[in-house]
Each structure stands twice: as C-alpha cells, then as structure tokens.
Amino acid sequence: MKRLLPITLCCLATALALVAVIITDSQRKGGVAEIIEQRRSIRAYKETPVEREKLQRLAELGVAAPSAMNRQEWEIRIVDSKEWIDSATKAYLAAVEGTGKADYMLRDPNFKNIFRNAPALIFVAAPEGEFAGVNIGLLGENIMLAAVEMELGTCCLGSVQGIFAEPALADHLKSLGFSEGYRLSYALAVGYPDEQPEAKPRDLSKIKFVE
Ligand SMILES: Cc1cc2nc3c(=O)[nH]c(=O)nc-3n(C[C@H](O)[C@H](O)[C@H](O)COP(=O)(O)O)c2cc1C
Known part of the structure; x- marks a missing residue:
C-alpha cells in the first residue's frame, strides 16, 4: 500500500500536466469561432518575408473550399517577389499620377506598396459564371481564417481590379498567367501583422428569424 501511493501520485501528476497542456494548447489556437473573431483586415506588415510553405499551405486550404458542382473554377497565383511588387507599384503610381486614384494609398504615412504594404499576395481569378463570386469568396475566407492560425495577417483587395485595368500594368497582369477566360x-495581401486594429462593429439587425 505504501509503495502504491507514490505511483498513484505520480500518475495523477502526469495526468494533470497532460490536461494542462491540452487546455493551454486549445486556448492558444482557439476554435473556429475564436479564429473568426480574431480576423481583421491588416494594412501594416513587418518586413519579415512569409515562408513559402505557409503560402502554399494557405492556397491549398483555399481550394479545400466547397464549389458549385465541385467545378473548382478558380485559379490562384502567389507573388512574394519584392521586385515584382515594387515594379507594379512604380508603374501604377506613374500611370495614375495627378488623377487622385492613388491618394487613399499615399495618405498612409507608412506606405510601402499599392497592395496595402503586404510582402506577399495571393491573386484569385475565376471565369464569369453564376456562382463564381460565391466559390472564390468561400476560398478567400478559408485562406484568411487559416492565416490567423499561422499568426499571419491578411486583407482582401478588390482594388486590384482597378489597378490591373491600367494599361501600364498589362505586363504584370500577363505575368500572373491566368488561363483564357479567367478574370482577376x-x-x-498576406504578411506578419504590424498593427492590431480593433474589430469593426457589425450590424446585427441584418439578421432576422422568419416566423
Ligand atoms: C470583396 C472585398 C474587397 C475589399 N477590397 C479592399 C481594398 O481594395 N482595400 C482595402 O484596404 N480593403 C479592402 N477590403 C477589406 C474591407 O475594407 C474590410 O473587410 C472591412 O472594412 C471590414 O473590416 P475587417 O475585415 O477588419 O473586419 C475588401 C474586402 C472585401 C470583402
């Protein structure tokens, strides 16, 4: 009996330590609801480059999204080249100089590039179609939520439609190599966040139960 006591205590301590590790780990990562609540649009990033393995993983989690009739009508192009991002920025700023189109970007005192300062970009294209927007919307949210878990920040940029409509950016758009019929x-924007914005309030009156 005397010998059993230390063994029992030891087992109990090990079990308690295991439970503590599990609880701490689950608190750190958070469930899906916590991840959704933690996500913010990030527009200030550290210089730290994003690991290619993480970018690849994000894209794979993106295409894990459901799509109408499982057609998977989407294409993803990942850019993490500073040269590419800087030359697109230079070409765009020169093309729109004096038009006011880039004013909202240049108002940022920490302006680095026209993609909300991100060091990496995941471009998403789809063909025209009834469910195209739904498909790639689901894809994008997958990526943005997975990024939170990787401690990465993101910002969805619809502004690229206008940016790449500029003839001066035609070569950059072409270099993305989207298939015929696919439209950006x-x-x-992806990178390690250099800001922690507050959550923007949501209008819950948009939600209604129908009796
Ligand atoms: C389709 C779409 C396009 C967006 N385009 C831009 C954009 O071009 N530039 C930008 O800074 N933010 C853009 N956003 C981010 C929104 O401004 C942001 O999601 C919104 O203000 C809510 O803030 P939150 O994401 O931090 O919750 C876009 C978001 C979506 C869904």
Missing part, C-alpha cells in the same frame, strides 16, 4: 477578381 481580388488579391489577398
């Missing part, structure tokens, strides 16, 4: 819809 948005890009996700």
Whole structure:
C-alpha cells in the first residue's frame, strides 16, 4: 500500500500536466469561432518575408473550399517577389499620377506598396459564371481564417481590379498567367501583422428569424 501511493501520485501528476497542456494548447489556437473573431483586415506588415510553405499551405486550404458542382473554377497565383511588387507599384503610381486614384494609398504615412504594404499576395481569378463570386469568396475566407492560425495577417483587395485595368500594368497582369477566360477578381495581401486594429462593429439587425 505504501509503495502504491507514490505511483498513484505520480500518475495523477502526469495526468494533470497532460490536461494542462491540452487546455493551454486549445486556448492558444482557439476554435473556429475564436479564429473568426480574431480576423481583421491588416494594412501594416513587418518586413519579415512569409515562408513559402505557409503560402502554399494557405492556397491549398483555399481550394479545400466547397464549389458549385465541385467545378473548382478558380485559379490562384502567389507573388512574394519584392521586385515584382515594387515594379507594379512604380508603374501604377506613374500611370495614375495627378488623377487622385492613388491618394487613399499615399495618405498612409507608412506606405510601402499599392497592395496595402503586404510582402506577399495571393491573386484569385475565376471565369464569369453564376456562382463564381460565391466559390472564390468561400476560398478567400478559408485562406484568411487559416492565416490567423499561422499568426499571419491578411486583407482582401478588390482594388486590384482597378489597378490591373491600367494599361501600364498589362505586363504584370500577363505575368500572373491566368488561363483564357479567367478574370482577376481580388488579391489577398498576406504578411506578419504590424498593427492590431480593433474589430469593426457589425450590424446585427441584418439578421432576422422568419416566423
Ligand atoms: C470583396 C472585398 C474587397 C475589399 N477590397 C479592399 C481594398 O481594395 N482595400 C482595402 O484596404 N480593403 C479592402 N477590403 C477589406 C474591407 O475594407 C474590410 O473587410 C472591412 O472594412 C471590414 O473590416 P475587417 O475585415 O477588419 O473586419 C475588401 C474586402 C472585401 C470583402
């Protein structure tokens, strides 16, 4: 009996330590609801480059989204080249100089590039179609939520539609190599966040039960 006591205590301590590790781990990562609540649009990023493995993983989690009739009508192009981002920025700013189109970007005192300062971009294109917007919307949210878990920040950029409509950006758009019939819809800015914005309030009156 005397010998059993230390063994029992030891087992109990090990079990308690295991439970503590599990609880701490689950608190750190958070469930899906917590991840959704933690996500913010990030527009200030650290210089730290995003690991390619993470960018690849994000894209794979993106295409894990459901799509109408499982057609998977989407294409993703990942850009993490500073040269590419800087040359697109230079070409765009020169093309729109004096038009006011870039004013909202240049108002940012920490302006680095026209993609909300991100060091990496995930471009998403889809063909025209009834469910195209739904498909790639689901894809994008998958990526943005997975990024939170990787401690990465993101911002959905619809502005790329206007940016790449500029003839001066034609070569950059072409270099993305989207297939015939596919149209660039948005890009996700990705990087390690250098800001922690407050959550923007949501209008819950948009939700109604129907009796
Ligand atoms: C389709 C779409 C396009 C967007 N385009 C831009 C954009 O071009 N530039 C930008 O800074 N934010 C853009 N946003 C981010 C929204 O401004 C942001 O989601 C909204 O203000 C709510 O803030 P939150 O994401 O932090 O909750 C876009 C979001 C969506 C869904």
